[in-house]
Amino acid sequence: MATEATGEAEAAVGMPQLDFSSWPNQIFWLLVTLVVIYLVLSRIALPRIGAVLADRKSTITNDLAAADELKQKAVEAEKAYNDALASARTEAAKIVAAAKAEIQKDLDAATAKADAEISAKAAESEKTIAAIRDGAAAAVAEVARDTAAELVAALGGSVDAKTVTAAVSARLKG
Amino acid sequence: MATTDEAAGGLQIHPMDQFIVKPLFGDGPIEWYTPTNVTLWMAIAVLAMVALLVLSTRRRAIVPSRGQSVAELFYGFIHKMVEDVAGHEGLKFFPYVMTLFMFVFLSNILGLIPMSFTTTSHIAVTATLALLVFFTVTIVGFVRKGPGFLAMFWVSSAPLALRPILAMIEVISYFVRPLSHSIRLGGNLMAGHAVIKVFAGFAGAMGVASVVPIAAIVAIYGLELLVASVQAYVFTILTCVYLRDAVGEAHH
Numbered sequence: 001m002a003t004e005a006t007g008e009a010e011a012a013v014g015m016p017q018l019d020f021s022s023w024p025n026q027i028f029w030l031l032v033t034l035v036v037i038y039l040v041l042s043r044i045a046l047p048r049i050g051a052v053l054a055d056r057k058s059t060i061t062n063d064l065a066a067a068d069e070l071k072q073k074a075v076e077a078e079k080a081y082n083d084a085l086a087s088a089r090t091e092a093a094k095i096v097a098a099a100k101a102e103i104q105k106d107l108d109a110a111t112a113k114a115d116a117e118i119s120a121k122a123a124e125s126e127k128t129i130a131a132i133r134d135g136a137a138a139a140v141a142e143v144a145r146d147t148a149a150e151l152v153a154a155l156g157g158s159v160d161a162k163t164v165t166a167a168v169s170a171r172l173k174g
Numbered sequence: 175m176a177t178t179d180e181a182a183g184g185l186q187i188h189p190m191d192q193f194i195v196k197p198l199f200g201d202g203p204i205e206w207y208t209p210t211n212v213t214l215w216m217a218i219a220v221l222a223m224v225a226l227l228v229l230s231t232r233r234r235a236i237v238p239s240r241g242q243s244v245a246e247l248f249y250g251f252i253h254k255m256v257e258d259v260a261g262h263e264g265l266k267f268f269p270y271v272m273t274l275f276m277f278v279f280l281s282n283i284l285g286l287i288p289m290s291f292t293t294t295s296h297i298a299v300t301a302t303l304a305l306l307v308f309f310t311v312t313i314v315g316f317v318r319k320g321p322g323f324l325a326m327f328w329v330s331s332a333p334l335a336l337r338p339i340l341a342m343i344e345v346i347s348y349f350v351r352p353l354s355h356s357i358r359l360g361g362n363l364m365a366g367h368a369v370i371k372v373f374a375g376f377a378g379a380m381g382v383a384s385v386v387p388i389a390a391i392v393a394i395y396g397l398e399l400l401v402a403s404v405q406a407y408v409f410t411i412l413t414c415v416y417l418r419d420a421v422g423e424a425h426h
Binding site for chain 2 (some may be wrong): 045
């Protein structure tokens with residue numbers, strides 16, 4: 001068997017590549033192979049891989065665009081939040097100011113009313129005091145008159161009511 | 175076999191035996207239709223291609239599996255090469271170029287399996303591939319550009335006196351293309367495999383000292399892996415360069 005193979009190899013040309021008797025066979029099977037590979041590639045493999053790559057590319061592009069959009073939205077939301085916060089602050093400040101003003105007004109009104117009451121009371125008191133003082137003066141004059149008359153009578157003088165009254169009045173005035 | 179060699183009294187290595195085309199069944203003559211080891215290994219290449227590019231991509235995943243990544247890598251690599259070298263017009267020939275690349279690449283790699291048969295080490299195969307490219311380029315060039323295709327031989331940027339000489343050189347180099355295209359591939363593959371076989375023969379004959387040739391085989395095997403890929407790449411990129419003559423702008 002081994003010698004047979006050796007004999008065959010020696011019988012053939014040195015290089016099997018140059019043994020032209022096998023060329024038609026090789027070329028035929030090569031062409032068959034190439035046609036099969038070409039058909040498989042162009043019908044199935046290449047369109048499929050190309051579609052997958054295109055799909056992936058568009059997916060990535062879409063995702064990036066979506067991410068951009070979301071980022072934009074987030075920025076807008078933050079801005080809206082800040083705006084809302086600022087307007088809420090001014091609103092609060094306005095409300096505080098209004099409340100303060102109202103309280104001030106109430107306070108002023110109450111103060112004025114109290115002042116008025118106080119002054120009214122003071123006037124009344126003065127009037128009462130004046131009346132009391134007048135009453136007191138009158139009483140003093142009467143007492144003085146009576147006392148003077150009694151004193152005069154006690155000292156043995158004759159009591160002339162008119163004279164005593166005039167004298168007491170002159171004394172009180174003086 | 176080894177005993178026979180030793181009985182013959184010398185180191186008998188048959189580095190070229192691995193390239194013999196044999197019928198798969200029986201021992202008859204090799205007709206053009208006979209299924210041979212060529213048929214077998216080409217069929218295996220087709221199956222490998224289907225596994226690599228069709229089965230691995232059947233899920234069409236947006237996030238690719240490992241197999242699909244490899245398929246996409248091959249697709250992107252060749253697609254970019256065709257687009258960069260042959261131009262945008264050349265993309266019509268992308269399936270054609272991809273066919274050549276996948277066949278040459280897979281045959282080269284499969285040929286490195288021990289006991290396998292390397293179809294691309296045969297001039298018959300590489301010459302057919304190169305002639306296919308040659309005729310494709312020539313026919314497409316004339317169909318697309320008409321007689322204007324001949325302008326690529328007339329180097330308009332050179333001084334007028336030199337142009338006829340340059341034209342002759344260009345024409346000769348144009349017709350030498352299929353020869354260099356095919357012999358570069360076939361020769362590289364054949365030489366590498368023959369060297370591995372020679373070293374393997376040494377290893378069989380040297381007893382304990384055979385670690386040296388075995389180490390050499392390991393090193394050469396690594397080199398041959400590189401050669402297998404690089405030659406497939408070179409064959410494909412040259413195809414693209416030639417296609418540019420046919421479809422692209424004049425570049426001389």
